[in-house]
Amino acid sequence: MLPTAEPPFDPIFVEEPPVSPNYEQTIIDNVGLPFYTDVDRPDEAPADERERTIDLAERILRAGGVRTGFGHHEEVRISMESWAPDASEECDADPGYWRSHVLLMSPKEMNFGQLNGEPEAKHKKAKTVLAWAVDCIDTDVLQDIERSQAEDIKQAWRDAAEAELTQREIEKFAEDRPDELDGWTKLDADHDAVKVAYVADNHGTPSVAAVFESANGELKSLEFTLEDWKENDGNPREARPNRYCATTDGDGAYARLRSHLLTFEVKPMERLEV
Secondary structure (H helix, E strand, C coil): CCCCCCCCCCCCCCCCCCCCCCHHHHHHHHCCCCCCCCCCCCCCCCCCHHHHHHHHHHHHHHHCHHHHCECCHHHHHHHHHHHHHHCCCCCCCCCCHHHHHHHHCCHHHHHHCCCCCCHHHHHHHHHHHHHHHHHHCCHHHHHHHHHHHHHHHHHHHHHHHHHHHHHHHHHHHHHCCCCEECCEEECCCCCCCEEEEEEEEECCEEEEEEEEECCCCCEEEEEEEHHHHHHCCCCCCCCCCCEECCCCCCCCHHHHHHHHHHHCCCECCCHHHC
16 A cells, blocks of 8 residues: 555556556545555455456446447457457467457357456456457547546545445444434433443434343344333333344444434434433
8 A cells, every 4th residue: 555656557548547656545545544544455446457457358348339339249249350360460470369369258258248267368358359449449438438447446445445434433433432423312221231322303203222232142233212211111122122223334233323323314302301
């Protein structure tokens, strides 16, 4: 994640590098993470130039239709096979280079834009696709596809950085539960099973959302009506749940509770009411 002197990806169709040097670190800084944070590379982001070339070639094959001028996948195959014999060779000492790699690609690879084989073999196929594209597809279209790829790569890093930030916030919430969060107020719960509970008026219903330990020792997060909570003396193991807490932010009861508290537009309730 250290700064680099050169852009991580060389331009292929566009005139300038599609991403700036050290773009991952810039994204990490922009989402609010400390500069020293190590965010794992997302699967959607190519690890190097070879992977980026393969991904770009597959995107071109998948584009098809009116965008590239080929209305059917079969037209792509016919075009490549007719282009290869007369194409400029990558190496004068290796006549038939492009033709051999076109023949190595199956119709399924061309049709679905999914190159097969070992990394080096896939890379050679990808370079063949790019060479064909330069001769047979409008430059503006190829530049649009490359720019789109760059935006997708940056978005993948942005999503990964935001997920890391959210995970840190979940861990902080679990360790240092705030007295108030987005309209919910922490409730002083007496029952030993309750780890933390919050109260608020949730769309007209006074409600309690809590993390507690079930009878078998599992941490759970549920919402109860305040009325049912009181009737069961604040025992979440006996009270009837009003809502389950669900989250897409992370795993665990505290992640679900935090997401739940941030999801609903509630009205705060005074501690005295509880």
